[in-house]
Amino acid sequence: MIDLDRDSHYQQIVEQRRAEETLIAQKVNRVHREAFQTKFPGQVEHCMRLVAERLQTGLRKDSDLQISDGSARDLSRALLDLWTIHQDLKD
Secondary structure, X not given: OOOHHHHHHHHHHHHHXXXXXXXXXXXXXXXXXXXXXXXXXXXXXXXXXXXXXXXXXXXXXXXXXXXXXXXXXXXXXXXXXXXHHHHHHHO
16 A cells, blocks of 8 residues: 555655755855856956967967968957957956
8 A cells, every 4th residue: 555645745855855956056056157257357368368378389480389370360369359358358
């Protein structure tokens, strides 16, 4: 014989735990989002620096690492796009 009250109680416990886990996940995700928003401007600056260094290294005639015209164009465009994002974040 199936005890419906016991099964119903068990189901309520499971649903309550799922709800609690969802709340915990939402809190953790919020913290991660806030940390990202705080760090994002610094990450954009870091990416600008990396792209600029790569572009400068590739364009130097005495560099061991030469880049193609297409790569130079792509890096220049990426640097410009990053600069635009950086300026938008400042405003």
